Amino acid sequence: MIHREVADGLERLWNVRVNCIWEADESSRHGEVYIFDHVFNQECTNSDVYGSVVKPLVDSFMEGFNATIFAYGQTSSGKTHTILGNKTDPGLFQLVSNQLFQHVADQVDKRYLIRCSYIEIYNEKINDLLDKSNQGLTREDIKGNVLLDAREAVVDNVDKVMENMMQGNKIRRVAATRMNERSSRSHTIFRIILESKDANQKDGPVHISYLNLMDLAGSERVSLTKAAGERLKEGANINKSLSVLGNVIRQLSEGKEFISYRDSKLTRLLSQALGGNAKSLIIGNVTLAAEETRSTPEFAQSTKTVKNKTKVNILSATEEHFKDIRT
Numbered sequence: 001m002i003h004r005e006v007a008d009g010l011e012r013l014w015n016v017r018v019n020c021i022w023e024a025d026e027s028s029r030h031g032e033v034y035i036f037d038h039v040f041n042q043e044c045t046n047s048d049v050y051g052s053v054v055k056p057l058v059d060s061f062m063e064g065f066n067a068t069i070f071a072y073g074q075t076s077s078g079k080t081h082t083i084l085g086n087k088t089d090p091g092l093f094q095l096v097s098n099q100l101f102q103h104v105a106d107q108v109d110k111r112y113l114i115r116c117s118y119i120e121i122y123n124e125k126i127n128d129l130l131d132k133s134n135q136g137l138t139r140e141d142i143k144g145n146v147l148l149d150a151r152e153a154v155v156d157n158v159d160k161v162m163e164n165m166m167q168g169n170k171i172r173r174v175a176a177t178r179m180n181e182r183s184s185r186s187h188t189i190f191r192i193i194l195e196s197k198d199a200n201q202k203d204g205p206v207h208i209s210y211l212n213l214m215d216l217a218g219s220e221r222v223s224l225t226k227a228a229g230e231r232l233k234e235g236a237n238i239n240k241s242l243s244v245l246g247n248v249i250r251q252l253s254e255g256k257e258f259i260s261y262r263d264s265k266l267t268r269l270l271s272q273a274l275g276g277n278a279k280s281l282i283i284g285n286v287t288l289a290a291e292e293t294r295s296t297p298e299f300a301q302s303t304k305t306v307k308n309k310t311k312v313n314i315l316s317a318t319e320e321h322f323k324d325i326r327t
């Protein structure tokens with residue numbers, strides 16, 4: 001339970017044990033036990049989450065596979081805490097960056113180029129968090145895939161990644177609601193693009209992979225957030241795009257031929273991560289005193305049956321294209 005729930009004297013409605021979560025009230029008509037690959041209780045830190053489920057995904061990313069990590073959950077359930085963390089409990093941003101640059105330092109026979117971009121989807125509009133003036137951020141290739149033209153900053157150490165993240169966070173839309181005094185009003189995607197090649201082969205193949213770290217805005221009930229005016233409009237857009245995301249996941253898990261990716265900016269941008277060429281990890285954040293918590297295990301369970309088709313991405317590159325970050 002988070003501080004607000006304890007301060008408000010709320011009753012615990014959910015139990016957590018081993019890899020299961022279920023409603024405390026056994027007479028509840030839902031009464032389902034949700035089982036996952038891992039369930040982390042409230043004593044666990046971001047480092048525990050990272051060590052168990054995130055690190056193996058980052059290992060794949062460094063081998064050339066695309067990877068996406070989603071933090072999903074109702075408002076104030078701890079998504080931003082998971083991604084950003086704080087001084088005593090660093091978030092996934094910091095932990096992933098540490099692993100990445102440690103790997104680069106260890107691989108003396110490889111050359112690397114690492115870039116990052118940071119965008120938000122706010123009221124169905126994409127904003128570049130690293131360059132406010134950047135407009136027209138998406139375009140489609142001939143296959144209809146949506147490509148992102150966000151500013152990409154070259155990063156050569158952990159501090160540079162954190163600087164870019166902090167710069168972007170200054171302009172990310174955050175506002176106070178009754179449920180969370182710093183509620184994210186947009187979905188964000190922080191993308192790390194890793195290119196690597198053998199140091200001894202001048203025009204050898206280049207591996208390229210994308211890692212998306214996604215902090216989704218939380219679904220919310222107006223009766224609880226007391227949203228009005230601009231907050232209400234934002235909340236409606238947040239709920240709509242999350243419901244499209246839910247539909248897309250359902251269609252993928254049912255093996256449908258038509259997938260409604262085009263119904264929201266979020267799903268259009270995520271089409272590769274959802275059923276495409278990426279390994280995906282969903283972190284479902286929950287608070288234990290909220291009835292709305294149910295929607296998160298339901299969503300996370302539906303994603304378990306989605307099968308992605310992953311492969312290592314190889315580019316042919318010339319020396320002009322490839323500039324090692326260590327030179």
Ligand SMILES: Nc1ncnc2c1ncn2[C@@H]1O[C@H](COP(=O)(O)OP(=O)(O)OP(=O)(O)O)[C@@H](O)[C@H]1O
Pocket residue numbers: 002003073074075076077078079080081082180182183184185216217218219285
């Ligand atoms: N595991 C945790 N340990 C300590 N504090 C936490 C934890 N999870 C959440 N909190 C605290 O609870 C509050 C809400 O968390 P956070 O802002 O991360 O939620 P959110 O899911 O991102 O919400 P929103 O969707 O409204 O942006 C914050 O004050 C945060 O510091």
